[in-house]
Amino acid sequence: MAAYAARMQAQQMDGVMVTGEAVWKVQPERVEFLIEIASSAPTAAQALHDNQLKSAQLAQAVAPLGIKQTDLQTISLNVYSLYTQMLPALSAYGGLPKAGTGGFSPYASGTAPVPADIQSAAYHARNILRVNVRDAVRIGEVVDMVARAGATVLGSLSFRVSDEATARRHALEAAGKDARAKAETLAAAVGKHVDEAVAVTEDVVASNGAYSALRSAAPFAFSAGAPQVLGELEYYAHISASFRLK
Numbered sequence: 001m002a003a004y005a006a007r008m009q010a011q012q013m014d015g016v017m018v019t020g021e022a023v024w025k026v027q028p029e030r031v032e033f034l035i036e037i038a039s040s041a042p043t044a045a046q047a048l049h050d051n052q053l054k055s056a057q058l059a060q061a062v063a064p065l066g067i068k069q070t071d072l073q074t075i076s077l078n079v080y081s082l083y084t085q086m087l088p089a090l091s092a093y094g095g096l097p098k099a100g101t102g103g104f105s106p107y108a109s110g111t112a113p114v115p116a117d118i119q120s121a122a123y124h125a126r127n128i129l130r131v132n133v134r135d136a137v138r139i140g141e142v143v144d145m146v147a148r149a150g151a152t153v154l155g156s157l158s159f160r161v162s163d164e165a166t167a168r169r170h171a172l173e174a175a176g177k178d179a180r181a182k183a184e185t186l187a188a189a190v191g192k193h194v195d196e197a198v199a200v201t202e203d204v205v206a207s208n209g210a211y212s213a214l215r216s217a218a219p220f221a222f223s224a225g226a227p228q229v230l231g232e233l234e235y236y237a238h239i240s241a242s243f244r245l246k
Contacts, residue, residue, distance in 0.1 A: 015198065016186050020179025020239040024171035025232045028159035031133040033143070034075075035151040036126060044079050044123040051077075051125035058149040062131075065142050071132040082122040128154065159233050168204050171237035175202070179241040187245050195244035204237045 037054050041047040059072055129151075133142050136159065143153060161167055180194070187194045 015242055015244045016183050016194070017240065017242045018179050018182040018186065020175040020177070020182065020237075020241065022171055022174030022178055022237050024167055024174060024235045024237070026161050026167050026235070028136045028233045029134075029162050030160050031136050031139045032158040032160060033131055033133075033156070034128055034154040035131055035146055036128050036154055037151050038127075039125045040122050041125075042122060044081070044125075047079055047123040047125040051127050054150055055127060055129070058146065058151055061149040062142055062145050065138055065145060066135050067131065067133065067142060071134065073130045073132070074127060075130050076128040077125070079123055079125045082124065161233060164206070167206075167233075167235045168237075171204055171235040172202055172239070175237035175239040176200075176241070179239050180243075183241070183243045187243075190245075192245040195246045197241050197243050199240075199242040201240045202237065203239075204235055206233065206235050 035058075037051055037058065039047050039050040039054055041050055055072075055074075059067075059069055062072075131142065131146065133139050139157065146153060183194045
């Protein structure tokens with residue numbers, strides 16, 4: 001055990017640890033965002049029917065902009081009653097007791113019944129869809145059309161590329177070369193040469209220009225060579241590597 005620890009200590013002393021950074025930039029090919037379609041009606045069936053009708057009208061409205069039916073994906077559909085949500089709060093004041101068997105109050109037969117407008121509760125249907133815009137250039141037109149069709153845009157836009165794995169690989173390869181170059185520079189400074197790598201850790205973050213914005217605000221916090229133009233989809237790779245020296 002002691003011999004192993006001594007050998008590991010010797011390897012750590014006769015080595016170098018560096019970090020490598022790189023940004024691989026690509027133009028976003030498609031954009032995703034969430035929308036909400038809401039509808040209300042006296043019955044749950046009518047609320048759902050109206051919601052489906054609104055969804056169909058929205059699909060027709062965005063079709064000329066290249067949005068296919070398969071580009072509109074429902075991720076959440078809920079229906080709830082206004083009566084079931086309001087009754088506990090109203091009952092707390094004592095004026096609207098729940099009706100018992102036969103429509104009479106469980107407390108006293110002379111208590112006023114629940115008003116008809118509350119009994120005929122309003123139902124609300126809420127449909128959340130993911131919209132996939134295959135032509136990123138037309139994202140503004142699509143958002144405008146969605147709003148005119150009566151939907152609400154939720155959250156932020158998510159920019160995507162069709163081959164994300166390739167973009168990540170390019171970023172990692174560039175970061176690996178950056179780490180190797182730094183190790184060779186440090187080794188030459190002490191009269192040695194870089195041998196094999198003994199440990200490597202990596203991290204890749206995709207953003208829409210966020211890395212460039214951060215580097216602009218704190219230029220000395222990042223390595224040289226970061227992009228200066230915002231708006232592109234960036235894959236920022238960070239590598240920590242340890243090399244033996246010989």
